[in-house]
Amino acid sequence: WNQRYNEAFQSTVDRDAKLDAVAEEIEKDLQLVGATAIEDKLQDGVPHAIKKLRDAGIQVWILTGDKVETAINIAMACNLIHPEMHLEKVELPDVAIDPSDTANREASLKKINDENRNNVESQLNEACSYEPTKDMERALIIDGQSLKHALALEESVGEDDGPMLRFTNTCVAVVCSRVSPKQKADVVHLVKTKHGRITLAIGDGANDVSMILKAHIGVGISGREGAQAAMSSDYSIAQFRYLTNLVLIHGRWSYQRLSLLICYSFYKNISFSTAVFWFGLNTGYSGILWWEDLYQTVWNVFFTGVPIFFVASFNKDVHYKATLLEFPEMYKDVQYGQPFSKRVFAFWVVDALIVSILVYFIPTYGVEALNPTSSRSDGLDSGLWLCSFTSMAAIHTLINLRLWMETRTWNWVVLLVQFLSLTFFWMWAGLFQLYTPGKFLGFVSILGTYYMMLNNFAVNGICIACFVFT
Numbered sequence: 001w002n003q004r005y006n007e008a009f010q011s012t013v014d015r016d017a018k019l020d021a022v023a024e025e026i027e028k029d030l031q032l033v034g035a036t037a038i039e040d041k042l043q044d045g046v047p048h049a050i051k052k053l054r055d056a057g058i059q060v061w062i063l064t065g066d067k068v069e070t071a072i073n074i075a076m077a078c079n080l081i082h083p084e085m086h087l088e089k090v091e092l093p094d095v096a097i098d099p100s101d102t103a104n105r106e107a108s109l110k111k112i113n114d115e116n117r118n119n120v121e122s123q124l125n126e127a128c129s130y131e132p133t134k135d136m137e138r139a140l141i142i143d144g145q146s147l148k149h150a151l152a153l154e155e156s157v158g159e160d161d162g163p164m165l166r167f168t169n170t171c172v173a174v175v176c177s178r179v180s181p182k183q184k185a186d187v188v189h190l191v192k193t194k195h196g197r198i199t200l201a202i203g204d205g206a207n208d209v210s211m212i213l214k215a216h217i218g219v220g221i222s223g224r225e226g227a228q229a230a231m232s233s234d235y236s237i238a239q240f241r242y243l244t245n246l247v248l249i250h251g252r253w254s255y256q257r258l259s260l261l262i263c264y265s266f267y268k269n270i271s272f273s274t275a276v277f278w279f280g281l282n283t284g285y286s287g288i289l290w291w292e293d294l295y296q297t298v299w300n301v302f303f304t305g306v307p308i309f310f311v312a313s314f315n316k317d318v319h320y321k322a323t324l325l326e327f328p329e330m331y332k333d334v335q336y337g338q339p340f341s342k343r344v345f346a347f348w349v350v351d352a353l354i355v356s357i358l359v360y361f362i363p364t365y366g367v368e369a370l371n372p373t374s375s376r377s378d379g380l381d382s383g384l385w386l387c388s389f390t391s392m393a394a395i396h397t398l399i400n401l402r403l404w405m406e407t408r409t410w411n412w413v414v415l416l417v418q419f420l421s422l423t424f425f426w427m428w429a430g431l432f433q434l435y436t437p438g439k440f441l442g443f444v445s446i447l448g449t450y451y452m453m454l455n456n457f458a459v460n461g462i463c464i465a466c467f468v469f470t
Contacts, residue, residue, distance in 0.1 A: 045241030047079040056331035061174040063184045071177035080173045081139045088127045090142040120149040124163035144178035184211035249320045259340035261312040263348040268399045274356035307421045316409045363390035396425045
C-alpha cells in the first residue's frame with residue numbers, strides 16, 4: 001500500500017483522485033475513538049461591523065493564511081459574501097515533479113511556472129470580459145499561488161491596472177487565501193500605489209505586522225495571538241467591532257476638525273496680511289506700519305490662535321449614536337474629501353480677501369472722509385492710529401465671529417474661550433487706560449499710543465459707526 005501511495009503522490013496527472021483512491025483502501029473498518037478540534041470563531045459583532053463598513057462605501061479585502069474553503073466560510077460567516085453572490089475563483093491545479101529527475105528539474109520548474117502564470121492571466125482576463133449586471137454582485141477568491149502570479153502581472157504592466165485590479169474594481173469583496181505575510185504587504189502596497197487609495201490594515205497576529213506597517217493606517221487587535229500586531233500599529237483596539245467607532249465616528253470627526261483648523265488658520269492670516277498689502281499700495285510701500293507692533297505679536301497667540309484649537313478638539317456636526325452609527329453612508333462625504341476640497345479652500349481664501357478689503361477701506365476712507373474735524377483736545381489729527389485701531393477692532397471681531405459660525409458643538413469650555421477671545425482685545429486696549437501717557441528714556445511709550453487710539457475711538461461716533469458697518 002505504501003508503494004502505491006508513493007506512486008500516486010508522485011503522479012503528475014490526476015494526483016488528487018489517485019491519492020483519494022489509495023486512501024480509500026486503508027481508511028475502512030476503522031473504529032472512531034474520539035476527536036479533538038480547535039475552535040476558531042469570529043468575535044462578537046464582526047458581521048455587523050463589516051456590513052456598516054461596506055454601507056459606508058469602504059471596500060473590504062480578507063487576506064488570510066487559511067485554505068480556500070476555510071477562507072470562504074469565514075467570509076460568509078462575517079457577511080462579506082453571500083450565496084447569491086457570483087464568486088470568481090482563481091486557482092491553480094497541484095502539479096508534482098518527479099524527484100528522481102534531477103537533471104531536468106530546473107527546466108520543469110520554469111515550464112510549470114510559465115504555464116501557471118499564463119493560466120492565472122487567462123482566468124483573470126476571462127473574468128474581466130464579463131460585464132456585471134446592475135444588480136449583480138461579484139467577489140474574487142484567489143489563493144496564494146495564483147496571487148503570486150497575479151502580483152507579477154500587475155508589476156509587469158507598470159502604472160496601468162493589470163487583470164487582477166481591473167476585475168477587483170467591479171467586485172464588492174476580495175478574499176485571498178493561503179497568502180504569506182509578505183504577500184499581504186504586497187497586496188496593500190499594490191492598492192496603495194496603483195489606485196492611490198487610503199488603505200487600512202487590521203490584524204491580530206505577528207503574521208499581520210508587515211501588512212499593518214505597509215498600510216496608511218495600521219490597526220492592531222490585542223488578543224490571544226500576542227501583542228506584536230498591537231505594538232506595531234497606529235491604533236490598538238480590543239475587538240474588531242470597535243473599528244466602526246474608530247473609522248466612521250472618530251475618523252470622520254478628525255477629518256472635519258483638521259479641515260476646519262487648516263482652512264480657518266489660512267483664513268485669519270490671509271485676511272490679516274492682505275490688509276497690510278492694501279495699506280502698502282495706498283502708501284507707496286513707504287515702510288509705515290498699519291498694525292501696531294504689539295498687536296501683530298499677539299494676533300496668533302491670544303486674539304485668534306487659542307479658540308480654533310478648542311473648537312477643532314470638540315467640534316461634532318452630528319450625534320454619533322443616533323446618526324453616524326445608524327447611517328454609515330454619511331462617511332462618504334469624508335471619502336470624497338468634501339470638507340477639504342479645492343472648492344472649499346478657494347471659498348475660504350476669497351472670503352479672507354473680502355474681509356481684508358472691508359476692514360481696510362471702510363475704516364480708512366470712512367474715518368477720514370466723514371471726520372474732517374479733530375476729536376482730540378489738542379486739535380491735532382488722530383490720522384493713522386485712529387484708522388488703524390478702527391480696522392484692528394473690526395478684523396478681530398469679524399475673525400472671531402466667523403469661527404462662531406463654524407462652531408457646531410457648544411460647551412462651557414468652547415463658549416468661555418471664544419468669549420474671552422472676543423473680549424480680550426478690548427481688555428488689552430483698556431488696560432493701557434490705567435496709565436498716564438508719558439515718555440520713557442526720551443521715547444514715546446506704547447502706553448501713550450494705546451491711550452490715544454482707544455480714547456479717540458471711544459468718543460468718536462464716526463469710528464464706531466465704521467466699525468459697526470464693517
